[in-house]
Amino acid sequence: MATKIRLQRHGRKGYAFYKIVVADSRAPRDGKFIERIGSYNPNTDPATIDLNFERALYWLNVGAQPTDTTRNILSEQGVLLKKHLQGGVKKGAFDEVEAEKRFNDWLDKKQSNVQSIKAKLSETAKIADKKRLEEEQKTNKAKAEAVAKKRAEAAKAEADAKSEEAPAVEVATSEEAPAAE
Numbered sequence: 001m002a003t004k005i006r007l008q009r010h011g012r013k014g015y016a017f018y019k020i021v022v023a024d025s026r027a028p029r030d031g032k033f034i035e036r037i038g039s040y041n042p043n044t045d046p047a048t049i050d051l052n053f054e055r056a057l058y059w060l061n062v063g064a065q066p067t068d069t070t071r072n073i074l075s076e077q078g079v080l081l082k083k084h085l086q087g088g089v090k091k092g093a094f095d096e097v098e099a100e101k102r103f104n105d106w107l108d109k110k111q112s113n114v115q116s117i118k119a120k121l122s123e124t125a126k127i128a129d130k131k132r133l134e135e136e137q138k139t140n141k142a143k144a145e146a147v148a149k150k151r152a153e154a155a156k157a158e159a160d161a162k163s164e165e166a167p168a169v170e171v172a173t174s175e176e177a178p179a180a181e
Contacts, residue, residue: 002026005059005066005074007040008033017041020051020070022059035059040073046117051077061086078107 002025007018009030018040023033037059038051056079060066066074074080085099094102 003034003059003064005037005056005064005070007067007069015043017043020056020073022064025065045121046114049073049077051079053077053079053082057082078103078110081106 003022004025005020005022006029008021008023009016009018011017019036020038020040021033022035022037023031027033035055037055038049040050041048051073056074056077060074060079060083071080082103085103088094089096089099
């Protein structure tokens with residue numbers, strides 16, 4: 001039986017996520033599988049990969065062939081490097097301790113790169129948020145000034161209207177006063 005390590009599609013239209021499965025190569029894409037060894041969600045930034053490292057390594061060692069996409073995922077997670085290092089140990093190129101040291105060095109470097117990318121993304125997001133806030137504050141200030149100007153004009157117009165009404169009332173009272181005598 002030829003086994004494949006491949007992706008099994010789930011999710012809705014336009015928002016797919018995948019299970020990483022080991023399946024018979026003759027089985028349908030979303031059909032029967034032997035074992036689920038992880039998941040892959042390309043919708044997050046960076047993509048979220050949850051992988052059972054030991055089981056993936058086991059299946060590679062017993063001859064399961066990964067598809068192109070899963071090969072990239074396994075390579076990114078270090079499964080293929082670990083298999084390669086195990087091959088070097090079997091050939092006698094170096095010992096088990098050296099293989100573990102090389103793998104751990106690679107893993108540390110990989111994690112620091114991922115952390116720097118995440119930090120850069122969060123920094124960019126903070127700068128964008130700050131810029132958006134400043135733009136919003138400018139807009140709000142301009143609106144507040146326009147409203148204040150409009151209120152001032154309305155208050156001035158009201159004051160002018162009152163000042164025109166007040167002399168008319170005074171004139172009427174002064175004319176009535178002599179007539180009353």
